[in-house]
Amino acid sequence: MSDTEQVTPPADTAPPARPKERSGLPGWAIQTLVTLSAIVLALVVGAVLIIIGDDQVKESSSYFFSAPADTVTAALSAVGEAYKALLLGAVGSWNAIAESLTQATPLICGGLGVSLAFRTGLFNIGAQGQLIIGAIFAAWIGFAWHLPPGIHLIIAIIAGIVGGAIWGGLVGLLKARTGAHEVIVTIMLNYVAIYLLQWLLTTHAFQRPGRSDPISPVVDGSAQYPQFAGNRLHLGFLISILAAVFVWWLLNRSTVGFELRAVGANPDASRTAGMSVGRAYTLAMLIAGALAGLAGTQQVLGTDLPLTDGVAASVGFDSITVALLGRGTPVGTVLAGLLFGALNAGGLQMQLQTQTALTLTTVLQAVIVLFVAAPALVRSIFRFLPKERGIGVVLAKGWNG
Amino acid sequence: MRLELSGLTRSFGSLVANDNIDLVIEPGEIHCLLGENGAGKSTLMNMLYGLLQPDSGHIVIDGEKVTIDSPAQAIARGIGMVHQHFMLVPVFTVAENIMLGREDARRGGVLDRTKANDRVRELSERYGLHVDPEALVEDIPVGVQQRVEIIKALANDAEVLILDEPTAVLTPSEIDELIEVMRQFKAAGTSIVFITHKLKEVKAIADRITVIRRGKVVGTAEPSASEEELAELMVGRAVDLVVDKEPADPGAVELEVRGLTVIDERGHTAVDNVDLEVRAGEIVALAGVQGNGQTELAEALLGLTPVAAGSISLSGRDLTKAGTRDRLEAGIGYVPEDRAHDGFVGSFTVAENLVLDLFRGEGFSSGMALRTSEIESNAEARVAEFDIRTQSIDLPVSSLSGGNQQKVVLARELSRPLKLLVASQPTRGVDVGSIEFLHKRIVHERDRGTAVLIVSTELDEIAALADRIAVMYRGRIVGIVAPDTPRDELGLMMAGASKQEAEVEATEHPTTLGSI
Numbered sequence: 001m002s003d004t005e006q007v008t009p010p011a012d013t014a015p016p017a018r019p020k021e022r023s024g025l026p027g028w029a030i031q032t033l034v035t036l037s038a039i040v041l042a043l044v045v046g047a048v049l050i051i052i053g054d055d056q057v058k059e060s061s062s063y064f065f066s067a068p069a070d071t072v073t074a075a076l077s078a079v080g081e082a083y084k085a086l087l088l089g090a091v092g093s094w095n096a097i098a099e100s101l102t103q104a105t106p107l108i109c110g111g112l113g114v115s116l117a118f119r120t121g122l123f124n125i126g127a128q129g130q131l132i133i134g135a136i137f138a139a140w141i142g143f144a145w146h147l148p149p150g151i152h153l154i155i156a157i158i159a160g161i162v163g164g165a166i167w168g169g170l171v172g173l174l175k176a177r178t179g180a181h182e183v184i185v186t187i188m189l190n191y192v193a194i195y196l197l198q199w200l201l202t203t204h205a206f207q208r209p210g211r212s213d214p215i216s217p218v219v220d221g222s223a224q225y226p227q228f229a230g231n232r233l234h235l236g237f238l239i240s241i242l243a244a245v246f247v248w249w250l251l252n253r254s255t256v257g258f259e260l261r262a263v264g265a266n267p268d269a270s271r272t273a274g275m276s277v278g279r280a281y282t283l284a285m286l287i288a289g290a291l292a293g294l295a296g297t298q299q300v301l302g303t304d305l306p307l308t309d310g311v312a313a314s315v316g317f318d319s320i321t322v323a324l325l326g327r328g329t330p331v332g333t334v335l336a337g338l339l340f341g342a343l344n345a346g347g348l349q350m351q352l353q354t355q356t357a358l359t360l361t362t363v364l365q366a367v368i369v370l371f372v373a374a375p376a377l378v379r380s381i382f383r384f385l386p387k388e389r390g391i392g393v394v395l396a397k398g399w400n401g
Numbered sequence: 402m403r404l405e406l407s408g409l410t411r412s413f414g415s416l417v418a419n420d421n422i423d424l425v426i427e428p429g430e431i432h433c434l435l436g437e438n439g440a441g442k443s444t445l446m447n448m449l450y451g452l453l454q455p456d457s458g459h460i461v462i463d464g465e466k467v468t469i470d471s472p473a474q475a476i477a478r479g480i481g482m483v484h485q486h487f488m489l490v491p492v493f494t495v496a497e498n499i500m501l502g503r504e505d506a507r508r509g510g511v512l513d514r515t516k517a518n519d520r521v522r523e524l525s526e527r528y529g530l531h532v533d534p535e536a537l538v539e540d541i542p543v544g545v546q547q548r549v550e551i552i553k554a555l556a557n558d559a560e561v562l563i564l565d566e567p568t569a570v571l572t573p574s575e576i577d578e579l580i581e582v583m584r585q586f587k588a589a590g591t592s593i594v595f596i597t598h599k600l601k602e603v604k605a606i607a608d609r610i611t612v613i614r615r616g617k618v619v620g621t622a623e624p625s626a627s628e629e630e631l632a633e634l635m636v637g638r639a640v641d642l643v644v645d646k647e648p649a650d651p652g653a654v655e656l657e658v659r660g661l662t663v664i665d666e667r668g669h670t671a672v673d674n675v676d677l678e679v680r681a682g683e684i685v686a687l688a689g690v691q692g693n694g695q696t697e698l699a700e701a702l703l704g705l706t707p708v709a710a711g712s713i714s715l716s717g718r719d720l721t722k723a724g725t726r727d728r729l730e731a732g733i734g735y736v737p738e739d740r741a742h743d744g745f746v747g748s749f750t751v752a753e754n755l756v757l758d759l760f761r762g763e764g765f766s767s768g769m770a771l772r773t774s775e776i777e778s779n780a781e782a783r784v785a786e787f788d789i790r791t792q793s794i795d796l797p798v799s800s801l802s803g804g805n806q807q808k809v810v811l812a813r814e815l816s817r818p819l820k821l822l823v824a825s826q827p828t829r830g831v832d833v834g835s836i837e838f839l840h841k842r843i844v845h846e847r848d849r850g851t852a853v854l855i856v857s858t859e860l861d862e863i864a865a866l867a868d869r870i871a872v873m874y875r876g877r878i879v880g881i882v883a884p885d886t887p888r889d890e891l892g893l894m895m896a897g898a899s900k901q902e903a904e905v906e907a908t909e910h911p912t913t914l915g916s917i
Contacts, residue, residue, distance in 0.1 A: 253770060253771055253773065254769045254770055254771060255760055255761055255766045255769055255770075255771055256769060258753070258760050258771060261746075261749070262746050262749065262757065265746045265747070265748045265749060266742075266745075266746040266747065266748075268742050268743045269742070269743050269744060269745055269746050269757070270746070270757075271705065271725065271743075272703065272705060272725065272735065272737055272743040272744070273725075273729075273757040273758035274724075274725045274726030274727075274728075274729045274730075274758050275726070276724075276726075
């Protein structure tokens with residue numbers, strides 16, 4: 001033996017950690033930093049698009065070499081004005097804020113559904129279909145039944161939740177029983193829901209008497225979400241927040257959530273620990289569908305009032321991006337829903353005031369999520385960012401990978 | 402080729418995985434790199450093989466300072482590596498695997514198989530490897546597959562061969578053959594870096610031993626050093642290699658398996674008509690080379706794999722058709738073979754993992770609500786009792802070392818009253834210090850009157866723990882023997898010999914490892 005043997009640390013101290021790069025920041029702080037960076041990057045990309053699309057810039061660039069300053073001024077003012085209108089439209093007044101919250105309401109609920117499924121290891125693409133079925137159920141109770149105020153709304157909401165739960169639960173059941181992949185099944189069920197809605201709106205039971213276009217009667221006042229004064233904001237927003245609190249409790253403080261999260265993170269270990277993976281899948285999709293169904297009631301009983309084939313707009317799909325941005329957590333989903341709601345509301349004002357197309361906000365949303373899903377890309381631009389761990393990393397790799 | 406690593410340092414964040422490591426590998430020597438899991442052996446070899454770059458220090462080959470940026474460069478410099486997990490295409494032949502990446506083609510882009518076959522044959526003959534170039538890799542035994550990996554390295558004219566934990570997957574007789582092959586290389590002037598944490602093998606084969614602990618070279622030793630000395634150098638303190646245990650005091654039969662047959666996913670009979678009894682207060686060890694049905698048998702006991710025929714009963718209660726949860730509740734504790742895969746949820750905290758199969762119990766939940774404070778106090782208690790080294794019970798289990806992860810699993814399983822403990826490879830990938838602790842806890846559980854079934858491929862572990870040894874080969878139990886059965890006999894039985902055959906053969910042809 002050589003003398004180096006003597007160079008022994010006194011006692012058996014802590015074991016060597018895994019060689020992984022770690023920063024001192026907690027996970028949520030890193031995720032917030034990455035998200036904020038992604039938003040900044042998206043705004044830069046948006047600015048480029050605004051400049052390309054702006055008429056003034058186009059005009060001044062035709063004589064760019066004689067007066068380059070003109071082009072630069074035009075570009076800066078185009079970007080400045082568009083973003084100013086966007087900001088004012090989102091949070092510039094009480095009415096603007098109310099509109100942002102209204103837009104956020106179904107996004108939060110739908111996003112919660114996608115998040116909850118994600119935490120169970122399921123990629124729920126089907127929020128759109130679940131939302132549509134929820135809206136159909138709620139609308140039918142809303143215009144075909146006539147009940148006293150209060151009760152009518154409650155029953156209509158429950159019907160919507162049940163409708164969404166059936167549509168989502170079906171996916172979970174198929175996955176649990178037959179192993180059918182939830183991505184395929186939810187995509188297909190989205191089509192079924194969309195065309196079912198279109199067909200229903202041509203039937204006697206749903207089409208408004210005297211109309212030939214696909215539109216239902218307006219839901220009774222007793223089945224509408226009570227509105228706050230002077231704008232479109234309705235009680236549904238508070239219900240969304242309550243739903244978020246419920247999902248948080250369910251995931252973090254209940255035995256059911258423990259099981260869902262365990263199955264989502266490691267189905268093999270969960271099975272070995274005596275959990276039923278199939279039951280967890282079914283339950284998760286049931287609850288996810290219920291949440292999307294709730295979003296459907298908010299659309300039809302809160303803002304739209306008659307049922308049309310555009311009732312879901314793209315809310316169900318946007319819910320997926322909201323959940324992605326929210327990293328699958330209830331708090332994150334609420335924040336992401338608020339951001340997207342604000343972008344939607346602000347985008348309308350931006351289009352009215354500056355003729356910048358509303359679709360720019362869609363691009364912004366997409367680019368934000370793109371950057372969030374590619375944290376390595378964001379880090380390569382903002383080099384100070386530490387490495388993200390946990391769910392964000394999973395996001396970047398894919399839901400079931 | 403003389404290979405010199407000088408002052409190599411590499412850190413990951415705040416962790417220094419390799420700290421100023423000096424190592425010289427002389428031509429034609431077998432150099433053992435001994436160290437626990439996580440000591441930094443792999444980091445060092447990955448730097449040598451071009452997979453990682455050192456922060457400082459350099460590599461010198463035959464007096465010339467070199468930079469190795471990629472495995473391709475390492476190969477070009479004559480460094481070959483055989484990974485612990487083979488990198489072979491199962492549906493290709495041996496020769497096809499060897500030519501992979503540098504396919505020789507005849508005119509018109511037709512693969513020149515003959516040339517590849519000849520090359521394999523030539524190398525195989527020169528070093529006595531006995532590999533058929535035209536056999537499909539999936540059809541040949543693991544030991545031969547390993548030799549294919551070695552040929553792959555040789556085909557690149559490797560002068561230094563790095564073998565990363567090469568014996569983990571081999572039977573004792575295959576280990577013996579590998580040792581023979583290594584001696585051939587040595588005679589031919591090829592140097593070998595042999596990475597391992599098994600002390601017996603080191604003593605059998607090494608010319609020189611370098612011990613690494615916590616990223617530093619802590620000493621060199623001669624092969625003549627005793628196992629205790631080597632272990633102490635490796636762990637940093639005196640280690641008890643022998644588990645103190647009283648003779649078993651077996652009680653009534655707890656686990657009774659009759660005619661158990663399990664068909665695996667590919668339709669092969671993995672467990673073939675097995676009868677087995679484990680009594681209260683005894684440890685039965687299921688010995689066998691990896692892949693002889695032990696895993697499937699353990700999984701069938703837990704209801705994780707469907708049973709094709711036969712019955713399983715615990716304390717007289719038939720559990721053949723029961724679900725996993727019922728079996729756990731009936732008093733079976735289970736330490737799965739692959740803990741990261743089946744034993745815990747890596748992203749869950751230590752506290753959560755300590756109740757992974759207990760959270761439904763009245764102690765940890767009321768109605769649908771989890772009792773977080775109970776879960777936390779349980780975690781504090783288990784962490785103290787099992788000496789789980791973690792900075793906090795709120796850290797994810799994946800951040801713990803292998804030994805501490807295993808302590809979490811065992812602590813959880815032993816924290817409820819058990820009738821039967823099934824532990825598969827309970828100390829695989831666990832540091833020596835933790836092995837000692839885990840073994841003591843398992844023996845302690847036996848002494849409390851629990852029936853214990855250990856599945857292990859490590860003869861050391863089996864010798865340390867077992868009261869009876871059941872040897873499994875190709876899904877069958879070929880014999881049940883006493884714990885003092887000689888190593889060579891066990892080795893032969895693990896290769897399919899009956900007890901009588903093994904006894905005769907072992908006395909006639911003792912092996913290198915058996916004689917230590």
